[in-house]
Amino acid sequence: MTPARSLVWLRLQKREVQRPLINAAALFIIGGVVQVITGKFYTVGNIENIFVEIAVVAVIVCAESLVMVAGAIDVSVSGVVVLTGIVSGLLAQHMALWLAFVLATLTGAFCGLVTSFLVLGVGITSLIATIGMLYVTEGVANLLTNGLPVVNLPSSYATVGSGRIGGVPWAMPMVFFVLIVFVAIQRYTILGRNAIAVGSNSNGAFLNGVNVRRTMTLCFVLCGTAAGWAGIVYASRIGNPESTLDNDLLFQVIVACVVGGTSLLGGQGTVFGAFLGAMLIATINNALDLLGINLFWQDISLGALLVIAVGLDTGLRNFRHSPLWKMFRSVRQPR
Amino acid sequence: MTSEELILEVRSIQKNFGGVVALSNCNFSLRPNEVHAIVGDNGAGKSTLLKIIAGALQPDGGELLVDGQVVSFTSPKATREYGIATVWQELALIDHLDATANLFLGRELYRPFPLSLLGVLDKRAMRSQASEQIRRLKVNVKSVDQQLLGMSGGQRQAIAIARALTFGSRMIIMDEPTAALGVRESAAVLESVREVRRAGRAVIMISHNLQDVFAVADRVTALRLGRTVATVEVAETTAEEVVSMMTGAYVTN
Numbered sequence: 001m002t003p004a005r006s007l008v009w010l011r012l013q014k015r016e017v018q019r020p021l022i023n024a025a026a027l028f029i030i031g032g033v034v035q036v037i038t039g040k041f042y043t044v045g046n047i048e049n050i051f052v053e054i055a056v057v058a059v060i061v062c063a064e065s066l067v068m069v070a071g072a073i074d075v076s077v078s079g080v081v082v083l084t085g086i087v088s089g090l091l092a093q094h095m096a097l098w099l100a101f102v103l104a105t106l107t108g109a110f111c112g113l114v115t116s117f118l119v120l121g122v123g124i125t126s127l128i129a130t131i132g133m134l135y136v137t138e139g140v141a142n143l144l145t146n147g148l149p150v151v152n153l154p155s156s157y158a159t160v161g162s163g164r165i166g167g168v169p170w171a172m173p174m175v176f177f178v179l180i181v182f183v184a185i186q187r188y189t190i191l192g193r194n195a196i197a198v199g200s201n202s203n204g205a206f207l208n209g210v211n212v213r214r215t216m217t218l219c220f221v222l223c224g225t226a227a228g229w230a231g232i233v234y235a236s237r238i239g240n241p242e243s244t245l246d247n248d249l250l251f252q253v254i255v256a257c258v259v260g261g262t263s264l265l266g267g268q269g270t271v272f273g274a275f276l277g278a279m280l281i282a283t284i285n286n287a288l289d290l291l292g293i294n295l296f297w298q299d300i301s302l303g304a305l306l307v308i309a310v311g312l313d314t315g316l317r318n319f320r321h322s323p324l325w326k327m328f329r330s331v332r333q334p335r
Numbered sequence: 336m337t338s339e340e341l342i343l344e345v346r347s348i349q350k351n352f353g354g355v356v357a358l359s360n361c362n363f364s365l366r367p368n369e370v371h372a373i374v375g376d377n378g379a380g381k382s383t384l385l386k387i388i389a390g391a392l393q394p395d396g397g398e399l400l401v402d403g404q405v406v407s408f409t410s411p412k413a414t415r416e417y418g419i420a421t422v423w424q425e426l427a428l429i430d431h432l433d434a435t436a437n438l439f440l441g442r443e444l445y446r447p448f449p450l451s452l453l454g455v456l457d458k459r460a461m462r463s464q465a466s467e468q469i470r471r472l473k474v475n476v477k478s479v480d481q482q483l484l485g486m487s488g489g490q491r492q493a494i495a496i497a498r499a500l501t502f503g504s505r506m507i508i509m510d511e512p513t514a515a516l517g518v519r520e521s522a523a524v525l526e527s528v529r530e531v532r533r534a535g536r537a538v539i540m541i542s543h544n545l546q547d548v549f550a551v552a553d554r555v556t557a558l559r560l561g562r563t564v565a566t567v568e569v570a571e572t573t574a575e576e577v578v579s580m581m582t583g584a585y586v587t588n
Contacts, residue, residue: 014482190443190454197429197440204427207391209412209441267431 019261019309020273023280030280034287041290048169052162054282055171056081056234057249058275061256062182063226065274066192067219068257071199071266072126074220076115078250079137080227084108085235086141086243089150092157101160101232108228109221111137116220120213134245141243149240161237171233178226182271191218199266255302256281259309281305342367342402342506342537343388349396350383357383358561361397365506370528370538372548372569375558376581381541382424382510384558388539389421389508390414412441420503424510424541426495434479435465438498472497472527489520496527507531508539513547525551545574557581 012018035041051058060077067074088104111133118129163170186192194215197205206212234249235241260277262269284305285298319325343365350358358380365371375381386392388399390408398405401417408414411421428437439461445451465479474493476486483491492512499507509528513521528551531538542548548555549569556566557580564580579585 188455188458190445190456193432193436193443193456196431197436200429200431201427204423204425204429205440207389207411207421207423207427209410209415211412267429 016261016268016270016273019259019313020270020276023260023273023276027276027280027283030283030287034290038290041287046286046290048172050279050282050286051172051175052169052237053286054278055161055175056230056237057252057256057281058175058278059178059230059233060223060227060249060253061260061274061278062178062271063219063223064253065257065260065262065269065271066182066186066195067126067223068262068264069186069199069266069269070195070216070219071202072119072216072219073254073264074112074115074130074223074227075127075250075254076111076130076133076137077223077227077230077253078246079134079141080108080111080224081231081234081249082243082245083111083137083141084228084231085238085241086144086150088232089153089157089235089241090144092153093150097154097156104232105225105228108231109225111228112221112224113217115224116217119220120216134250138243138245145241145243147243149242150235151240153240158236158239160233161235161239174233178229179271179275182222182226185222186271191215195219196267199268201267252278252281252302255306259305340367341365341400343539344400344403345384345388345397346400347397348384348387348394348399350380350387350392350394356561358387358394360562361558362563363388363556363566365537365539366554368532368535368537369553370532370540370551372552372555373539373541373558374543374545374548374555374577374581378560379558379581380561381558383561385421385508385510385539385541389419415442415502418503418505419508420499420501420506421508422492422495422499422510422512424514426491428483428491428495430484431482433482434469434474434476434494435462437483437494438465438468438479438501440498442502468497468501472500488515489517489523492516492520492524496524500527500531503536506537506539510541511543512540513542513544521547545577548577549574557585559583 031041040046060081064074064077084104084107087107088100091100091103115126115130115133118124118132119126122129124132160170160174165173186195194205194210197208197210198212198215202212256277257269257274258264258277259280260269260274262274281302284301288295288297288301341364345361345363348358348361349356361380361384363373363384373381373384383392387394387408390411390413393409399408400406406417414421429440432440444457444460444464446455446457462479469476469479472493474490474497476490476494483494486494492515496509496512499509512524512528516524525547528538528540540548540552552569554566555569555572555577557564557577559581564585567576567580576585
């Protein structure tokens with residue numbers, strides 16, 4: 001084998017390379033099938049639709065995958081989305097829109113900071129700490145509004161969620177911008193590198209002088225910030241922010257990360273893979289829509305997608321260690 | 336030898352874990368350019384002493400001196416400016432990162448000024464330096480881009496040692512470096528210990544294996560029940576004497 005080919009082979013053996021490739025292939029195949037049947041998938045309007053539909057999930061997924069690679073999980077995101085949506089609406093009644101948005105996003109970052117204190121300072125497992133945060137943030141949102149939708153908003157409030165810029169929905173460049181920022185963080189900065197180290201072997205990272213606490217804190221704060229921004233996009237799309245928890249959102253985020261090749265055990269996964277996972281969910285939902293299939297099938301497909309993705313992975317690994325595969329290999333490559 | 340000439344000195348170090356006394360009145364010194372072995376039975380406090388020297392644990396009493404100056408290592412990172420690097424028994428490698436990333440873990444190189452503020456890594460420089468190190472130290476890996484996940488125990492150990500050799504400019508600490516290795520790999524590790532001494536650096540080596548100790552060490556310190564029993568020149572002692580130090584049969588003259 002030439003060195004170049006063996007390098008490609010090495011890369012292909014990584015799950016975080018395999019999964020995105022499979023996801024990308026699945027995206028185009030599903031799209032192609034629906035295109036053939038309905039002729040409506042590969043249209044500008046439909047592609048735009050997909051992006052608008054998935055914008056909120058896609059933004060959160062970028063940061064959540066970073067947290068999961070670091071070996072933690074943040075399930076408070078849907079609570080933070082509700083809270084910052086409400087905060088942005090309430091503030092927009094009194095001040096310039098941009099300022100309201102900045103402050104609401106910072107509210108999300110603050111939630112991430114509180115989470116990181118609970119996890120690193122107090123020592124609560126991230127799952128439990130963020131379940132706590134999930135309900136606290138929702139509760140605060142309800143307290144702020146008495147459970148009623150926020151009304152009397154400036155008309156420009158809806159721009160982020162459903163407006164257009166340069167001939168495309170605002171959501172499209174926004175999602176790409178967030179994606180590029182997080183891919184860059186993961187691939188090119190010390191934070192991305194340390195997140196893998198901490199998630200893979202936290203004690204080993206510490207012994208080598210990696211600042212484990214700072215790494216985790218930054219991941220949680222970034223996740224809170226992304227969820228904060230996503231909350232604004234979410235509320236802006238509805239038009240009038242409401243303090244109802246959307247747990248579907250949370251599970252879509254987690255499914256997207258896992259389907260995109262992120263390991264719940266930490267150390268493995270990429271932002272781009274998780275993003276493709278989100279796109280795959282959006283594409284399947286969109287395809288079911290276009291085909292006129294009952295809406296409830298969307299839930300079934302989400303569940304099936306998760307089980308198939310993880311099942312394929314585990315199944316393939318088990319298969320590779322099975323006597324059958326070894327026999328096949330020894331026949332194929334006689335030594 | 337006076338304190339100024341010692342590169343490292345441990346003076347009456349004490350460490351408790353809850354009610355358990357792990358180390359009490361532990362003394363140890365390291366001369367420049369020597370291989371100093373620490374031996375002892377299980378639970379004698381070898382690893383605790385090593386973790387204190389390497390900054391992973393903080394002592395409850397006593398002091399640590401480098402070049403005659405009292406230092407306080409609050410984390411493994413703090414040992415770096417003194418040119419101290421450690422090969423941990425569990426190797427402290429990151430399976431999901433490649434060889435280059437592991438070699439530079441915690442000591443990454445950054446791109447020049449504006450980008451360095453954002454923590455942007457200089458991957459190309461690290462890769463080329465890692466390739467050079469790996470070639471120089473004859474580490475048997477296919478490529479520095481290979482993830483550690485599929486590597487053998489010997490390859491992993493070689494990378495952990497290469498990392499310490501690269502960054503331990505004065506002193507290298509090794510915790511049971513040959514414990515998990517086969518005969519050939521063990522010989523290679525001992526050879527690299529000799530090379531380090533030839534290069535003018537000092538080595539602290541924890542070992543269970545007296546054969547290894549007698550093969551490479553200049554001096555040996557025995558620990559028993561959290562105390563240092565004695566330090567002797569390897570050339571002036573026998574395996575029987577060292578064993579008697581470890582088991583408590585030793586009588587100081």
